[in-house]
Amino acid sequence: MPLTPAQMNRRMDEHFGYEARDDVAGVLATLAQDAEHDIVGFPTGPTFGRDNARGFYESLFADLSHGQVRSLRRMHGDNFLVDESLWRGRAPGRPFGLEGRDRPLEFRLLHVMEFSEGGDIQREQVWLDLASILQQLPQGD
Numbered sequence: 001m002p003l004t005p006a007q008m009n010r011r012m013d014e015h016f017g018y019e020a021r022d023d024v025a026g027v028l029a030t031l032a033q034d035a036e037h038d039i040v041g042f043p044t045g046p047t048f049g050r051d052n053a054r055g056f057y058e059s060l061f062a063d064l065s066h067g068q069v070r071s072l073r074r075m076h077g078d079n080f081l082v083d084e085s086l087w088r089g090r091a092p093g094r095p096f097g098l099e100g101r102d103r104p105l106e107f108r109l110l111h112v113m114e115f116s117e118g119g120d121i122q123r124e125q126v127w128l129d130l131a132s133i134l135q136q137l138p139q140g141d
Contacts (some may be wrong), residue, residue, distance in 0.1 A: 003115050005076040005088075011119055012083055012111070016069045023059040028054060032120035038125045063093030063100060069109070079122075084109040091137060096130070098137045107132045 003011075018026030028050050031037065037053035038046035047053050053136060068103035075082040087109055091100025107129045114123035 001117065002078045003117075003119060005074075005081075006120060008076060008079075008081045008113070008115055009074065011115065011121065012074075012081055012113060013073075013123065014068065016071075016085075019057075020067055022065075024054060024057045024061065030121050031124065032116050032118075032122045035121055036123040038124065039128070041128070041130065043118075059096070063091065063095040064105070065090045065092050072108075079115045079117070081111075081115070083109075083113065083114045085109045085111065089094050094120065095137070096128070098132060098133065099139060100137060105136050105139060107136075 015027060015030040018030065031050045031053060033050050034048065036046055036048055036051055037051065037056065039056060039088075041058065044056070047056070067087055070086045070088070071083055072086055073084045085108065086106065088106045089104075091104055092102040092106045093100050095105070109129070110127040112120055112123075112125040112127075116122045
């Protein structure tokens with residue numbers, strides 16, 4: 001039986017909440033054991049399995065801080081959710097291979113999430129507004 005939009009929204013909000021607290025274990029707990037995790041354009045390509053997503057989140061939480069996500073729009077289908085969000089925070093590390101220098105950063109994200117019947121995130125695909133990130137974190141300045 002497909003999840004309701006409310007059930008998918010709760011899981012997505014839980015996932016974002018763990019991200020906001022830099023809680024790697026919490027984020028991973030929202031993923032299915034065999035989840036596909038795909039940050040489009042990330043050098044590793046998609047990873048498979050909850051444990052293989054760990055490195056991305058550990059790196060992300062070291063590179064970005066004080067992050068807040070505000071959902072702008074959500075669309076739902078049978079066990080999938082598309083979420084357009086705005087991320088706002090600081091870049092103390094090297095997010096996406098760029099020198100952050102603790103500068104403020106804001107960019108849009110598009111998450112395409114597929115859910116297992118039990119409510120875990122089976123597939124997470126994330127698209128970033130890299131052009132906006134590059135404008136805010138110019139290199140060589």
